[in-house]
Amino acid sequence: MPRTIGLPLASVLAMFPQIVEAVYSTALPDIQHRFAVSATNASQTLSLFFVAFAVGIVFWGQLSDRTGRRPAMLMGLLIFGTAAAWIAWARCISAAC
Numbered sequence: 760m761p762r763t764i765g766l767p768l769a770s771v772l773a774m775f776p777q778i779v780e781a782v783y784s785t786a787l788p789d790i791q792h793r794f795a796v797s798a799t800n801a802s803q804t805l806s807l808f809f810v811a812f813a814v815g816i817v818f819w820g821q822l823s824d825r826t827g828r829r830p831a832m833l834m835g836l837l838i839f840g841t842a843a844a845w846i847a848w849a850r851c852i853s854a855a856c
Contacts, residue, residue, distance in 0.1 A: 772832070776812055780805070794852040804852065 783805055791801040815835070823831035 779808065796852050800852065
C-alpha cells in the first residue's frame with residue numbers, strides 16, 4: 760500500500776465505530792418500526808455490534824501479528840461488507856430469518 764494513503768486510511772478506520780454509532784443510532788426508530796420490535800430489542804443490535812467489535816480487536820490484532828496488517832484488514836472488511844449486505848436483505852431482526 761502506498762505510504763500516502765496509510766495514515767488517512769488508518770484515521771478513517773479508527774473513526775469507524777463512532778461513525779457507525781452515529782448513523783445507526785439515528786436509524787433505530789426506523790429499525791424498530793420496520794421489524795416491529797421494541798426499542799430495547801432494536802438497541803440491542805447496536806450493543807451486539809460493539810461487543811463483537813471489542814472481541815474482534817483481540818482476534819484481528821493477533822491475526823495481523825501473524826499474517827500482517829493488510830491481509831487481516833482486507834479480510835475484516837470483506838467479512839463486514841458481506842454481513843452488511845446479508846443484513847440489508849433481512850426480513851426480520853433475528854439472524855435466523
